Amino acid sequence: MTIGExxxxxxxxxxxxxxxxxxxxxxxxxxxxxxxxxxxxxxxGHHEDAEEVxxxxxxxxxxxxxxxxxxxxxRPWVFRxxxxxxxxxxxxxxxxxxxxxxxxxxxxxxxEDGGQRKLDIADWSNLPEEQALRAELQRVVRQAIxxxxxxxxxxxxxxxxxxxxxxETAEALEVSEEVVKTRLHxxxxxxxxxxxxYLRSRRGRQTAERAN
Amino acid sequence: MDPGSHGRESExxxxxxxxxxxxxxxxxxxxxxxxxxxxxxxxxxxxFLESLRKTxxxxxxxxxxxxxxxxxxxxxxxxxxxxQRALRARSSAGGAGT
Ligand SMILES: [Zn+2]
Numbered sequence: 389m390t391i392g393e394x395x396x397x398x399x400x401x402x403x404x405x406x407x408x409x410x411x412x413x414x415x416x417x418x419x420x421x422x423x424x425x426x427x428x429x430x431x432x433g434h435h436e437d438a439e440e441v442x443x444x445x446x447x448x449x450x451x452x453x454x455x456x457x458x459x460x461x462x463r464p465w466v467f468r469x470x471x472x473x474x475x476x477x478x479x480x481x482x483x484x485x486x487x488x489x490x491x492x493x494x495x496x497x498x499x500e501d502g503g504q505r506k507l508d509i510a511d512w513s514n515l516p517e518e519q520a521l522r523a524e525l526q527r528v529v530r531q532a533i534x535x536x537x538x539x540x541x542x543x544x545x546x547x548x549x550x551x552x553x554x555x556e557t558a559e560a561l562e563v564s565e566e567v568v569k570t571r572l573h574x575x576x577x578x579x580x581x582x583x584x585x586y587l588r589s590r591r592g593r594q595t596a597e598r599a600n
Numbered sequence: 601m602d603p604g605s606h607g608r609e610s611e612x613x614x615x616x617x618x619x620x621x622x623x624x625x626x627x628x629x630x631x632x633x634x635x636x637x638x639x640x641x642x643x644x645x646x647x648f649l650e651s652l653r654k655t656x657x658x659x660x661x662x663x664x665x666x667x668x669x670x671x672x673x674x675x676x677x678x679x680x681x682x683x684q685r686a687l688r689a690r691s692s693a694g695g696a697g698t
Pocket of ligand 1: 615638642
């Protein structure tokens with residue numbers, strides 16, 4: 389399903405929900421409980437916290453549902469509530485200072501190889517296909533996302549995992565679309581860098597194994 | 601790629617900052633043309649773009665985890681009651697939301 393199709397289906401569901409149509413409540417609760425849980429799991433890092441956040445957010449959503457004037461804004465509206473629920477939860481534990489990712493540090497170094505300029509990055513041309521290695525890659529992705537500074541992490545989750553558009557993400561986070569684009573790019577670059585390190589260390593291990 | 605050319609490297613750097621917007625088809629047509637012209641002549645930038653594209657693919661395919669179980673029945677009832685209150689508030693506000 390493309391971003392546009394999922395978006396249209398969810399907006400249609402929100403229309404049916406506010407119109408009080410039968411079945412819409414169950415479908416909505418099932419779908420958005422899961423979405424908010426996925427989001428908060430990466431934001432909070434704990435299953436129990438994420439489950440609680442998903443529940444708190446749903447309470448808020450239904451408490452304020454009479455204020456939702458435009459069902460087509462359901463996605464940013466729910467995720468704004470989810471984000472606030474996450475922040476409330478976090479306030480009880482850690483308070484991380486805002487951290488910035490710099491573009492220069494995420495740009496790879498270039499070197500020379502036989503007169504050709506060559507980037508100092510891993511070989512991405514054939515990523516592992518085997519299931520065990522795919523699972524390992526997933527673990528690296530998870531860790532890389534979890535380690536992102538909060539401001540970047542929330543953008544990457546909403547854009548690339550939840551499939552919100554740039555405009556929807558900007559609305560959910562109450563920032564400009566330019567800020568969303570800048571943070572998304574840096575977040576992706578940071579995840580790419582961690583994957584690159586992993587791929588290179590894996591290649592290094594394989595070479596060492598063959599030498600033995 | 602001409603390693604001694606500072607002009608070229610600053611172009612790489614400028615394009616590097618736009619690659620996500622390029623992948624997301626969020627750039628105006630003239631910027632896209634400019635990037636594509638650069639990529640044709642710059643294997644390092646093309647290679648980097650591929651690694652970024654695959655990163656985005658991996659993120660899109662990533663599912664953080666499954667909900668441990670169904671919603672608690674008491675919570676569902678409370679949500680339903682709030683839903684009904686909201687519907688009543690909407691209809692008494694005269695079909696708000698349309
Ligand atoms: Zn270049």
